[in-house]
Amino acid sequence: MKLYNYFRSSASFRVRIALNLKGLAYDYEPIHLVKGVHRQDAFAAVSADGLVPVLEVDGVRLSQSMAIIEYLDETRLEPRLLPAEPLARAQVRALAQSIACEIHPLNNLRVLKYLGRELQLGEDARNAWYRHWCRTGLEAFERQLAQLREAGRGGPFCFGDTPTLADCCLVPQIFNARRYEVDLSGLPLTLAACEAALALPAVQQAQPSACPDFEA
Known part of the structure; x- marks a missing residue:
């Protein structure tokens, strides 16, 4: 490969x-x-x-x-990074897509460059854009994790006792959130899942x- x-x-x-x-x-x-x-x-x-x-x-x-x-x-x-059971697989995909489809596209390099080059936004304005959409998306992600926990889908990772596609998406998003100094307070489930993944040698x-x- x-x-x-x-x-x-x-x-x-x-x-x-x-x-x-x-x-x-x-x-x-x-x-x-x-x-x-x-x-x-x-x-x-x-x-x-x-x-x-x-x-x-x-x-x-x-x-x-x-x-x-x-x-x-x-x-x-x-x-396995996606569960075999259809409902569980859909729930993991929903978590992963909340990051990959809802947060990341608004904050990737192409968007930030366009905001600066074509729309003439300064660095402070671009960073404010990033922080707003990242924080909004992570708050929604936290609510999804809370609903899953209430439904008995607990565990140290996003979904259960082993890392999934959702964790593959979460770790990079939190990495970039910290780079841009996004406010991560009040997201205990999200940060706990991220830390569980970061403890794995494969993720490190x-x-x-x-x-x-x-x-x-």
Whole structure:
């Protein structure tokens, strides 16, 4: 396997966590988004949308982190990142998509650059945008966890006693929230689940600081 990846990309971080949790080895191909490597012709031949991550696996290239992780979960069965039971699987997907579809798209690098370059918003305004949408989304995530706990879906992780797709999404989002100094008070279930995941060696080894292209 080969992972085309940027160390600070939340979506790439998700896939690194999933690969490590499953104990899958891969080659690391850095694609520096800030330097515009993703817009060069060489990467255009790899990625139709010019985004990371891209995973070369089983003779094909897959894009979009959620699709990549679900493919890995369906072809490399253990440990499972999505429950076998349909309702539980839907609940885990709902948690994961609350981050991947509701928080991350509003705060990714392309959006922040557009706010600054085209809309001429200063750094303080862009950071306020980030913090508002991240905090709003995490408050909703906390309420979802609370409802699941009330329904008996407890455990140290987002959903039960083992990490799932939801944890693969949560850890990168909290990492970036802390980078942008988002207010994380009043989110006890969310932060507890994140800390449970961060205690795992597989998650620690997926951290941006562990990537070969890491920049402080």
